[in-house]
Amino acid sequence: MWDLDYESIREISAVLDSHGLAMSRKFGQNFLLPESIRCRIADLAGNVFGKNVWEIGPGLGALTVQLLKRGAVLTCFEIDHGFARILKDEAFGDERHFFLVEGDALKTMKDVPLRPDVVVGNLPYNVGSLIIADVIERAVLPETMVFTLQKEVVDRMVAKPGSRDYSSFSVLCQLDYVPELAFCIGRRNFFPEPNVDSAVVVMRRKPDVSGSLDRMAFSSLVRTLFSQRRKTVRNNLVQVVGKDDVDRVLDEAGIMPSERAENLSLEELLRLAGRLG
Numbered sequence: 001m002w003d004l005d006y007e008s009i010r011e012i013s014a015v016l017d018s019h020g021l022a023m024s025r026k027f028g029q030n031f032l033l034p035e036s037i038r039c040r041i042a043d044l045a046g047n048v049f050g051k052n053v054w055e056i057g058p059g060l061g062a063l064t065v066q067l068l069k070r071g072a073v074l075t076c077f078e079i080d081h082g083f084a085r086i087l088k089d090e091a092f093g094d095e096r097h098f099f100l101v102e103g104d105a106l107k108t109m110k111d112v113p114l115r116p117d118v119v120v121g122n123l124p125y126n127v128g129s130l131i132i133a134d135v136i137e138r139a140v141l142p143e144t145m146v147f148t149l150q151k152e153v154v155d156r157m158v159a160k161p162g163s164r165d166y167s168s169f170s171v172l173c174q175l176d177y178v179p180e181l182a183f184c185i186g187r188r189n190f191f192p193e194p195n196v197d198s199a200v201v202v203m204r205r206k207p208d209v210s211g212s213l214d215r216m217a218f219s220s221l222v223r224t225l226f227s228q229r230r231k232t233v234r235n236n237l238v239q240v241v242g243k244d245d246v247d248r249v250l251d252e253a254g255i256m257p258s259e260r261a262e263n264l265s266l267e268e269l270l271r272l273a274g275r276l277g
């Protein structure tokens, strides 16, 4: 297995220099240095031996190495063609269980026919939530997902109704999963150092996933309800169902018209979606 010292900024820089590459802010490239933290993240994915694992944004392979060592059958999605060249030509080209999909994961994930058991990623801050939403909305539904993200994003994923951070993204993340903040990672552990701290979130699939729910429609409904947080549910919902039906629909779903979306539980939102068909 490739033996780049992923803790050494000098070694990482030398590899990049030798390929005429530089780190790009646009793609949220911040490499996670300490091996102890990368091992902890890989361990949170559970027993991945022989499992079909997706890694989003492998970079130069700091987490990839750990997943391959644990016996994962790994499909990586990397947007940076320079990194991709290093991954397949130098680092993991000889690994039987390493597959690489080049391009924007938001576009390429849907073209991979085999569904993953596990999805892992130290996700770029700018697209992290879009990637997670995409996996949930398209009902990819792996057993476990482990992501490193901006701490604020993780706070939203785990937020409960009535709290400041509860948002349409919290609802989507909690629809099929129980997201848990596993641990925080200070910005100093990354190269280059970002402006924010990070956290690792583990998402374990619930046993009672609703197979028949139209996730796209549900997600769009929830976004509408949260679109103007200060407005009541009724005032936000009127945009979807119209004035004539809004009170009946809310009544059937057992929701007070004066309530705000930030206080509605997942069960209430699902009931409302059910009423709307």
Ligand code: SAM
Pocket (backbone or CB within 6 Å): 027, 028, 029, 030, 031, 032, 033, 056, 057, 058, 059, 060, 061, 062, 063, 077, 078, 079, 080, 083, 103, 104, 105, 106, 122, 123, 124, 127
């Ligand atoms: N996994 C490495 C680590 O932990 O050190 C790198 C993580 S770095 C925060 C994010 C990685 O995601 C970069 O390699 C970047 O090029 C890649 N990336 C950014 N946007 C992407 C996208 N839309 N699709 C696939 N990869 C992307």
